[in-house]
Amino acid sequence: MTSTFAIALVGATGSVGESLLQLLEERDFPVSDLHLLASAESAGRTLAFKGRNLRVRSVEGFDFRTVQLAFFAADPSVTRAHAEAVRKAGCSLIDVSGALPAEVAPRVVPEVNAAAIGGQAPFALTSPSSVAVAVGLVLGALRDQLQVKRVVIDAGLAVSSRGREGVAELARQTAELLNGRALEPRLFDRQMAFNVLAQVDEPDAEGHGQLERRVHADVKALLGSDLSVAVNCHQVPVFFGESLSLTVQASTPVELDKVMAALEAGPGIELVEAGDYPTVIGDAVGQDEVYVGRVRRGMDDPCALTLWIASDNVRKGAALNAVQLGELLIKHHL
Template sequence: MSSQKLFSVAVVGVTGAVGQQMLRLLEERDFPISQLKLLASASSAGKTVKFKGKDITIEEAKPESFKGVEIALFSAGGDVSKKLIPAAVEYGAVCIDNTSAYRMDPEVPLVVPEVNIDKVHEHKGIIANPNCSTIQMVQALKPLYDRFGISRIIVSTYQAVSGAGAKAIAELKRQSAEILAGNEVVPDILPVGSLPVKHQIAFNAIPQIDKFLDNGFTNEEMKMINETKKIMGDDSIQVTATCVRIPVVYGHSESVYVELKEKFDMDEVRKLLAEGPGLVLVDDPANQRYPLATEAAGKLETFVGRVRRDLYNEQALNMWIVSDNLLKGAAWNAVQIAEYIALEQK
């Protein structure tokens, strides 16, 4: 990306689990940056962060912070996005928002580059990054959707605590150590920081991510249901989701049952998955090879395996989809979108 236009870039929420990965990726990918603003809450303002060997001082994120900013990556929570993105757009920035604040806004494109990068062109200042658990699923299913169509998806997730932020990672480690030492644990973050009831995550499985709605589904489950339809651009896809937090640090795993609209050949399915953009097919039962969260952690790709035809519905498949929720599920998807915008304006 040398000899191209350079951009004034802001990262909002740079001290968070996703913000740190955004910064790391901008550095590693040598993103064409003229000026880099690192923004966070007042409590982090004044701290310095290294970027390409230089110390950059974190500033408090305010509406006027975005003067002159061309690309802003937001990952500081929905409230911050709602408060600051309108000002950033007013100043002319393209905002790539990792929160759920604008995802279902019909004016805002919801983009997974491997699935619907063309939607970027429709933005009016805001491009939304989908929910982590949605991104890896639609990315893996897109090649099958394009070839056969999809009528039904039933997904159960095995989600890492890093999706709930750095405090949840610390909580899992602390609880695990306490239990191994034979002590009682007092949960204080998960399943949802802002709700009163807390549950032990170490050596447990919590079937709640985000708040409950009146229909008995959680927000996280409804995100998978609604975002999948918006990203695929197909309201006819019937998604059912059960989202579960498990004691894993990095990497969401998903057990996915999918009904296709046409008959399929398993060899073709495997070829489509193996060649799908950003996908790695890890599917060799004889050698006990399948995607694992511990192996996906730190990688940019989404891993697919355990691909098998359903025994009762010959137009249905079962598979296991794993990706690093902080990378393809958040920071990398956002930086991919930023890279696309940068390339377009070269």
């Protein structure tokens, strides 16, 4: 097995791509050559990595035979356009966008279902949606304590879930309103600043958004297809970080002391002491842990458990999980 690897990072100039690049350096990922790739419009930019300035090139025409592992942190259409070429080149692929079917690229969170990785190289893996990563970590830590029958996820998503454009639009709207100017929404279908939107993308015929469908599928892939999952995603006027309210229905009464002990010991989880609660600002943003607080049994049902989660959607929910998948492949499979 080689000790270092040639890596491609597709979508290097996006918010997830830049966070992924930062984590590759912070975690001393065993890179021999790093190829930064993006759209033709972003080609020519330079990004810093380990004291060097690396030029971003267009993904179009890139020869994936020159690398052993490719991270895709761009739009789903980019992954779909290049996935077959990556496979034929013998290169393993880790996708953050959720573009590929689960039977082609299993959804994996290393702390939850690492055993889902099987077969031989080249591998294709999906880093699940950031909401599913946080929920998977928490419920994965409780598997020995609760036989979960149903979970209800209410997710307040930062505008960075819409990429750099979402961040720029919230900043623009906020500035317009604070300066007393008329507001014309652009990216969002109505005012986002100082507001909460009941949906984050266009609903289908049954009223569910595409992201809600993805979270639903991701959580079931991580925790079991027989699990009943309900998902509601809404957009909140926050730049980075996700705030999740999670309600769990177990088959037996919840023993709260055992639940707290399991969360305290859970990998990737920071349990906030009783009487306090975490927020994305001041706790989760910029951190590698999922923060959990307000853990309590149901008011009417002793088999119900409700808790609060704060997580960095870009760093923890997307980039870090992808890098951890790469580390897992390198350690055990490549």
